[in-house]
Amino acid sequence: MSINRRDFLKMTVAGIAVGAFPGIAVAGSELLKKKGQRVVIVGGGFGGATAAKYIRDWSHNKVEVVLIERNAMFISCPMSNTVLGGSRKINDLTRSYDSLKKKHGVKLIQGEVTAIDPEKQTVMLSKGHLSYDRLIVAPGVDFMFDQIGGLDAKIADEKIHHAWKAGAQTVKLRKQLEAMPDGGVFAIGIPKGPYRCPPGPYERACQVAHYMKQNKPKSKVLILDANPDITSKKGLFMAAWNELYPGMVEYRPNAAVLSVDAGGMVAKTEFDDVKADVLNIIPPMKAGAVASMAGVVGADGRWCAVDFITYESKVHKNIHVIGDAVAAALPKSGHMATSQAKICAAAVIEMLQGKQPEQDPAIVNTCYSMVSDTDAVHVANVFRFNVEKQSMVSADGGGVSGKRSAEEGAFANFWLDNILDDVLG
Amino acid sequence: MIKKYLLIITCALGLALPAIHAQAEVDKHARNLAGSCAACHGTNGHSKSGMPTLAGLDRTYFVTALKEFKSGARPATVMQHHAKGYTDAEFELLADFFASQKVGKKH
Known part of the structure; x- marks a missing residue:
């Protein structure tokens, strides 16, 4: 701005x-x-x-x-955690606005x-x-950088990346992960909800652990969650952490990051100071x-x-x-x-x-999370307008995957292709 | 037996609805409902990936499949969640909308 x-x-x-x-x-x-x-x-x-x-x-x-x-180009936030895991490059998620202009006659001003x-x-x-x-x-x-002591937009850009808008910071965070020593700690700070992409931080933990499993197996992902519990797809993420990445992911609830020390790479919560090799603090939004x-x-x-x-x-x-x-x-x-x-x-x-x-809108959300390079899980809901509440309410029957699978991993990739084409094609 | 009965109703509705909707250029409610399907199944049901194409699907097949997703008779990863969120009347609207989409044409 x-x-x-x-x-x-x-x-x-x-x-x-x-x-x-x-x-x-x-x-x-x-x-x-x-x-x-x-x-x-x-x-x-x-x-x-x-x-x-x-x-x-x-x-x-x-x-x-x-x-x-x-921005000159559109970069998809969905699936951008796979850039950290290594199964995608940021270019795979980058699209132009040309079709909106040429095919649909939208006047674009950058x-x-x-x-x-x-x-x-x-x-x-x-x-x-x-x-x-x-x-x-x-x-x-x-x-809301001002909610976390010692953090601002400049530090976020240079050292403590949130990478919560796909783009330059996503690539920088991947480089930090690559530069991290084996045996290092990658700490993810999750803000209190509501925030963009509820399952995203937990998917990120999976992707980082996936990279570590291949390249730096002594390393650890530490999740510092401001929320009292995993906010989305809880059982599925816990199963992925326990079964695919045993001993590599540590989850701490009620652990809001209150301040950071960028020099010493320390995140401070109410209870303790956490030193990490990579600090990925996602501020409140x-x-x-x-x-x-x-x-x-x-x-x-x-x-x-x-x-x-x-x-x-x-x-x-x-x-x-x-x-x-x-x-x-x-x-x-x-x-x-x-x-x-x-x-x-x-x-x-x-x-x-x-x-x-x-007067009777019903809309859908289908959200896939990649828990490895191949397997995904989903949450899917229909939301309907409720006249008494004057708000959108989840319809019956919404829910999550029974279990993670490569089938859903393939669907997640199909989803990305079709949604990007629907938005920009 | 019940299933057979449902199929008869479905067919009967199938004959009745297009007559009603033929008057409007596009049923906007159906179009708006179908809008949410595009993320997975492509714009107006024209899939550009491995996800099933809905455009041009036979309307009876569509309604039957959605009802089976809803009842659990047809196995699925995601579709049972969505099918349970819609009414049978909405299945009919969506079936009409997708059946009327020309295959091989996006708009």
Whole structure:
């Protein structure tokens, strides 16, 4: 982000204080001349890219879609733990946005949003602005580095990587693992939920242990979990640790990392100081900064409340929020973001036409975790809109694998191919 | 016996539903429901990987398979979880949607 944390906090506070955004002047010229109805989408991850493609396709290309994304390429977080285990390279998870542009007519702007004016329905970028009829905010997560003493974005980038957004840090963490001595300790710090990808940290423990088993069998994975128990696929992960990597994975519940000493590579919990060869501390998370710019973050200061029929913000009309940033009893996963994006895309098209959106959404999450180079486990649920609760509720019958298998490992790889094609193809 | 009875109902519904939905260009509820299937089975059921293709599937076969996933009669890794989350009426909607997708064409 081109604005730093302090400016951004000031802006948010100012916004709350006067209930508007008086400090924001619409700067520069309209970047793209607006002719018909326009949806601007900020964030080209699983949710944002899906919404872009589906609004174009389902409106028969009648609605203009401008997608703003800071990165040149899409890198999949799902399956990125296998880069640590060694069965994939980061390039295997990297895709371009070309098809969205060429095949679907999405207008892509690579850049940073600097401000959003919900009243004037305008998104500001450094070079100008874009006006919208509806805005979709799909910012993913930002890390709350200030929750962990001694940690900040710079240290995370240079030494204590979270690698919780697939990309440069994923590759750096793999290099740290490769450079680690046999007999070393790789510590993973897990934040209290909700965080992106509930089973991800435990899958990561499997992938790191898989690498160690092949290359550094005296080494150990130490999981410092802020949560009171394994938050997802518990029995399946414990079976994988005990049976595939006996003696290599140590799990400590209620062990929130409170601070780190980057010099000495020490993570401090309430109970003890843990020295490790590699520290992989995943900080607590909140909705990405763009959500704060749009003024759609809830009273908890972290997540965005939405109407689950339309994904329209409970704070501002004409602004929708999808994906990890949403406050919901829904898992923060790639598949969930795409499922939300499609309901949102359908609703946005209907609302632009002055029609009522569909009132009975049912969406799915299927989440695979690779517990070795070949075997996977899953959790799968249908979530339905509950009118009384005005929220999405897990339907009957959801659940996890009976046991890990290579069959599910193959399905996990098929899943990745199809979801990436669905989002970007 | 019960199974046979269900099959008759399925077939009867199968004849009735397309007539209702023929009026609309696309049943948007069915389309939205089917949207969630794409992560595994590809856009509109056109799989680009080893996952089964749903596009162009015979609607009776589709409904029967989903009901068997739901009852547990048909073994599966994931599909029993999903099938239990949908109503039989939704199986019919999804069956219509996927059966109407042209094989070899994505949109």
